[in-house]
Amino acid sequence: MLRDLLIGGVLGVTLWGWRAYRSSRSPAEGHLSPEQPSPEQQLKELRKQLAKVKQELAIAVAKRAEAETQISELNQLATDRAIELVQLQSESAALLAQVSQLTQKRPRKKRASKVELPEAVPDTVHTTVPSQQAQESEASSETAPSESLALDLSLIYQKQAETAAAAQLLQPIFTEEEMRPNSLGNIQSPTQASISPDAVLQTPHQRSAILSPAAGLLDEAHASFLIVLRQQPTWKREDLMAIAQQQALLLDGALELINEAALERCGEVLTEGDDPIEVNPDVLGGLLT
Amino acid sequence: MSERIPVTAIPVKAKEREAIIQPLRAGVVPRKGLHLIQVGRAGELAALIQDVQRIHEGGAAIRFVIGEYGSGKTFFLSLVRSIALQEKLVTAHADLTPDRRLHATGGQARSLYTELMRNLSTRAKPDGGALASVVERFVTSAITEGRDRSLSPEAIIRERLAHLSEMVGGYDFAEVIAAYWRGHDTSDEALKTSAVRWLRGEFSSKLEARQALGVRTIVDDTNVYDQLKLLAQLVRLAGYGGLLICFDELVNLYKLSNTQARKSNYEQILRILNDILQGTAVGLGILLGGTPEFLTDTRRGLYSYPALQSRLTLNTFAVNGLVDYSGPVLRLTNLSPEDLYVLLCNIRHVYSSGEPARYLMQDAGIQQFMAHCSQRIGDAYFRTPRNTITAFVNLLAVLDQNPQVQLSDLITQIQIQREPITVTSTSTLNDEQSETRSGQSISPETASEDELATFRL
Numbered sequence: 200m201l202r203d204l205l206i207g208g209v210l211g212v213t214l215w216g217w218r219a220y221r222s223s224r225s226p227a228e229g230h231l232s233p234e235q236p237s238p239e240q241q242l243k244e245l246r247k248q249l250a251k252v253k254q255e256l257a258i259a260v261a262k263r264a265e266a267e268t269q270i271s272e273l274n275q276l277a278t279d280r281a282i283e284l285v286q287l288q289s290e291s292a293a294l295l296a297q298v299s300q301l302t303q304k305r306p307r308k309k310r311a312s313k314v315e316l317p318e319a320v321p322d323t324v325h326t327t328v329p330s331q332q333a334q335e336s337e338a339s340s341e342t343a344p345s346e347s348l349a350l351d352l353s354l355i356y357q358k359q360a361e362t363a364a365a366a367q368l369l370q371p372i373f374t375e376e377e378m379r380p381n382s383l384g385n386i387q388s389p390t391q392a393s394i395s396p397d398a399v400l401q402t403p404h405q406r407s408a409i410l411s412p413a414a415g416l417l418d419e420a421h422a423s424f425l426i427v428l429r430q431q432p433t434w435k436r437e438d439l440m441a442i443a444q445q446q447a448l449l450l451d452g453a454l455e456l457i458n459e460a461a462l463e464r465c466g467e468v469l470t471e472g473d474d475p476i477e478v479n480p481d482v483l484g485g486l487l488t
Numbered sequence: 489m490s491e492r493i494p495v496t497a498i499p500v501k502a503k504e505r506e507a508i509i510q511p512l513r514a515g516v517v518p519r520k521g522l523h524l525i526q527v528g529r530a531g532e533l534a535a536l537i538q539d540v541q542r543i544h545e546g547g548a549a550i551r552f553v554i555g556e557y558g559s560g561k562t563f564f565l566s567l568v569r570s571i572a573l574q575e576k577l578v579t580a581h582a583d584l585t586p587d588r589r590l591h592a593t594g595g596q597a598r599s600l601y602t603e604l605m606r607n608l609s610t611r612a613k614p615d616g617g618a619l620a621s622v623v624e625r626f627v628t629s630a631i632t633e634g635r636d637r638s639l640s641p642e643a644i645i646r647e648r649l650a651h652l653s654e655m656v657g658g659y660d661f662a663e664v665i666a667a668y669w670r671g672h673d674t675s676d677e678a679l680k681t682s683a684v685r686w687l688r689g690e691f692s693s694k695l696e697a698r699q700a701l702g703v704r705t706i707v708d709d710t711n712v713y714d715q716l717k718l719l720a721q722l723v724r725l726a727g728y729g730g731l732l733i734c735f736d737e738l739v740n741l742y743k744l745s746n747t748q749a750r751k752s753n754y755e756q757i758l759r760i761l762n763d764i765l766q767g768t769a770v771g772l773g774i775l776l777g778g779t780p781e782f783l784t785d786t787r788r789g790l791y792s793y794p795a796l797q798s799r800l801t802l803n804t805f806a807v808n809g810l811v812d813y814s815g816p817v818l819r820l821t822n823l824s825p826e827d828l829y830v831l832l833c834n835i836r837h838v839y840s841s842g843e844p845a846r847y848l849m850q851d852a853g854i855q856q857f858m859a860h861c862s863q864r865i866g867d868a869y870f871r872t873p874r875n876t877i878t879a880f881v882n883l884l885a886v887l888d889q890n891p892q893v894q895l896s897d898l899i900t901q902i903q904i905q906r907e908p909i910t911v912t913s914t915s916t917l918n919d920e921q922s923e924t925r926s927g928q929s930i931s932p933e934t935a936s937e938d939e940l941a942t943f944r945l
Contacts, residue, residue, distance in 0.1 A: 350855065354826040362830055364530035366498065368537060369523035372574050418632065447631065449672055452624025458612035467503075468612050 202266050206259040213252050416460035420446055424453050425486060428469070428478050436474035461486055500524060500842035508838050513881045515874050519614065522567045525834045527827050529564070532820070535813035536568045539773055540575050544729035548769040550761055552790075552800065553777045555820030558872045561777040564820060565734045568775060572732040573611045577773075578622060578723045580604040581734035584741060590712070591756040592749070597709040598689050604716070604733065605688040620684055626726035627669050641673075642666055648725055655721075656714040660703040665722070667701050689715070713760060720772040730771030738778035742788050754793040761799060761816065783817065825862075828870040829854060832880055839884045848887040853895050857883065860899045 236244075417425065427442055428434070436450070443450040454470055461469040465485040471477045500521075507520040518525075526533075539549035555561045569579045581604070582588060588600040607616040630644040637644070645666050652658035664686045671679030682700035689707035691697040697706045707715050720731040744750040757776070763769045783790050783800065791797040799816070806812040832854045840846035849857075861869035861876050869876045883898060 350825055350829055350858075354824065355829060358528050358826050358830045361528035361530050362526070362834075365526050365528060365533050366523070368530060368533050369526065369571070370498070372537070372571055373523045444672075444675070449624035449628055451621045452626075452628040455610065455612050455618075455621040455625050456628065462611055473617075 202259070202263040206256075206263065209255050209259055213255070216248075416463055417456065420448055421453055421456055421460075424448055425457055425469075425483075428457075429483055429487065432478050432480060434476045434478070436476060439476055457486075498524065498837070498842055500838050502841065505838055505841050508835075509881060512835065512877055513885070515878050517563055517566055519566070520570070521838070522563065522570055524838050525831060526567060527830045527834065529560075529820070531811060531813050532564070532818055533567075533571075535818065537571060540568070540572050540577065540729075540732070543572075543577060543732060543771055543773040544575055546724070546730070546771055548764040548767065548771070549773040550764040550816055551775050552783060552817045553775060553820060554780055554783050554817055555777075556779060556822055559820045559822050561820060562736055565736055565775055565777050569609075569732065569734055570614075572773070573609060573614055575729055576611060577729040577732050578608060578610050578618065579732045579734065580608045581736070582607060583737040584735055585737070586740060586744075589741065589744075589749075589753055590735075590760075591752040592709050595709065597712045598707060601689045601707055601712045601715060610728065619687060622723060622726050622728070623665065623668055623684070623687065625728075626665065626722060627672065629725075629727060630669070642669055645669055649722075652718060652721055655718060657705055657711050658718060660705045661715070661718045661722075663703050664701055687719075713756065717763075717769055717772060721770060724771045730773065732773040732775070734775045734777070736777040738776050739782045742778070742782040742785065750788065751793065754790060754796060757790070758793065758795050758799075761796070765799075765816075780819075823870050823873065825858065825870045828873055828876065829858060831873075831877070832858070835877065835880060836884065839881070839888075848884050849895060856895070856899055 424443065424446055427446075440450045443453055454476070458468040458470060461467060461479075461482045465482045467479060467482050469479055469482045469486065471479065504521040504524065508518045508522075508524060511518040536551065539551065542549055553561050553564055565581070569581060572579050582600055584590070584600070587596055588603055589596040590600065591597055605619050608618045608622070609616050610618045610621060612618075613621055627641065627645065630648065631641045633639075634641040634644045646662065649658070649662035649665060652662055664683050668680055668683035671677065671681075671683060679701075685691060686697060686701055686703070686706065689712075691700075691706040694704060694706055697703055705711070716731070716733060723731045741750060741753045744753070760774055764772065764774065781789055786792055786797075790800060802817065803812040803815055833851070836847055836849060836854070837844070840848065857880060858869065858876075861879070865875075886898060887893065887895065
């Protein structure tokens with residue numbers, strides 16, 4: 200405000216000076232006497248005065264800007280303080296409410312769990328209800344979650360029910376082959392029991408006897424190829440391809456069929472990698488015995 | 489109190505545990521064991537399992553899996569893919585990018601086909617690269633049959649593939665399969681390689697294909713879908729249940745700024761939709777993942793094409809909590825904190841190898857962890873939960889190896905950051921840009937590095 204007045208004053212004085220100068224010059228207009236300064240000198244003087252006025256004006260504008268900044272900073276500070284005050288009031292109100300709730304509703308002897316969903320959290324497909332002891336020990340060691348996390352208990356129930364339903368749908372699909380090794384593994388022919396896996400498979404009869412569990416899955420050519428695979432744990436693709444060709448088989452097709460059989464029987468593939476090809480001894484044992 | 493759900497202790501094998509925990513720790517969607525961490529969506533899963541069964545029986549299915557960023561589309565598609573593999577289907581998947589489209593004139597459609605063939609998977613080869621295995625399995629079955637019937641395998645191959653010649657490109661397709669057999673029979677590895685290259689869509693000129701295999705056509709932008717139908721037939725003849733193809737990030741079609749290019753792609757989708765809904769396709773399933781605007785935007789989305797809008801419109805009766813999973817559009821709802829809570833419970837279960845007695849953290853601890861994440865990054869902790877899940881697995885790892893440490897001490901140290909929503913190849917391209925970019929040799933694997941931003945339920 201003060202600055203505005205100052206600027207106004209300066210401008211007024213400048214205007215008054217200018218008018219006075221004009222009025223003093225007006226009678227002599229059009230008559231250039233020898234005492235009077237030349238027009239060039241007058242112009243120079245005018246420019247000087249104009250520069251001076253400009254300088255004063257710039258100073259005044261700068262001072263005004265500075266004053267405005269100070270005022271806006273003060274305003275901002277005041278606003279911040281007001282917001283903080285409101286926040287503090289709301290927090291204190293919430294704390295008071297919490298304290299009154301705790302003192303009124305919860306018995307002292309049994310320390311309540313500090314989590315939001317203490318024992319109400321139901322079992323999920325994969326969730327257990329922690330024992331009372333575990334809950335208590337955890338409650339003593341852990342702090343309460345923030346107020347900002349609010350889980351809807353009914354929604355959790357709904358999600359868990361839906362997850363259980365989804366698991367029921369998926370379980371037969373993904374665990375089917377896992378059940379087979381046990382069920383099929385228990386079916387052993389008398390010949391199997393008597394012949395050890397290390398026995399040399401000399402005759403087709405012996406071969407078919409040992410491979411009887413896989414007989415439904417692999418034909419004789421692929422069963423023979425399977426027996427070749429047991430000779431070493433790692434094969435170069437080139438070598439295995441040559442062997443497959445000797446047996447009138449296509450390597451990738453043969454491995455695909457054997458791995459399918461291994462998945463059916465053992466739940467895992469027999470070979471891994473393209474070059475070298477690694478043979479899983481456990482799966483091989485499962486297929487051969 | 490509502491009725492409790494009985495605990496069904498699902499066993500977790502050590503291999504499965506590693507296959508889930510390691511990718512989660514690295515922030516990527518696991519390839520195996522997804523069923524162990526799936527949360528909810530029983531209705532959607534039941535619908536997709538029915539689709540898989542239909543494909544197995546020689547039918548066809550198409551689904552548009554629609555959901556916002558972070559709603560779990562990619563996870564859901566991966567889960568359906570693993571279900572299909574378990575059901576002895578062959579699967580192929582690819583993300584659409586500006587360089588990979590359903591219809592194009594500059595090689596982008598062929599590039600999509602090449603990507604699909606690279607990712608072709610069977611149950612025994614779930615990580616892709618199974619094309620040769622499929623072809624060899626078919627040829628092997630022909631050899632066996634030929635042996636039984638005292639006929640040459642080539643004759644059997646031609647006999648089996650005879651009905652394919654009625655389909656577009658079927659004759660040359662059968663020729664290529666026969667060439668593969670001849671290559672094997674005569675120990676001509678070059679011929680075998682050429683046949684596989686042709687099937688993968690790697691021939692860029694007809695002349696080259698003619699010299700190598702004696703066929704007049706190649707896989708190009710104009711016949712990608714026809715080739716997929718032929719492949720579905722071959723897959724069934726080889727003894728598999730059928731072919732399931734998953735296309736993700738269809739929002740990239742929506743982002744095409746050239747109207748004609750966008751329309752052409754939508755026309756291709758309409759063709760596939762009609763084929764499948766009318767029962768023309770055999771043993772073929774198509775899943776397409778996209779965002780709601782890709783579907784419903786009447787200016788640029790699928791709804792901008794009236795024929796598609798009428799086919800994909802939602803059932804007007806399925807409102808106010810009523811659902812209809814039988815339509816071609818399957819909407820996935822957004823993730824909620826409760827979803828994340830159940831997911832973290834499942835991860836904890838997997839981490840402890842399915843033994844509740846070995847849980848490293850109780851339910852209250854999980855809530856405490858979620859509260860901390862919520863304080864740090866707000867809603868982002870459950871909307872784009874990659875960082876939350878990674879932090880949770882890391883927390884479990886430390887608790888596992890340092891039993892003396894208190895959970896409360898660790899939680900305060902967790903540094904978690906908001907996950908920026910990054911969309912693969914979201915830049916809007918005009919057709920000229922994309923044409924010049926594609927050419928004949930398109931660099932593969934450009935976009936889907938960050939599938940993790942899309943870690944979803």
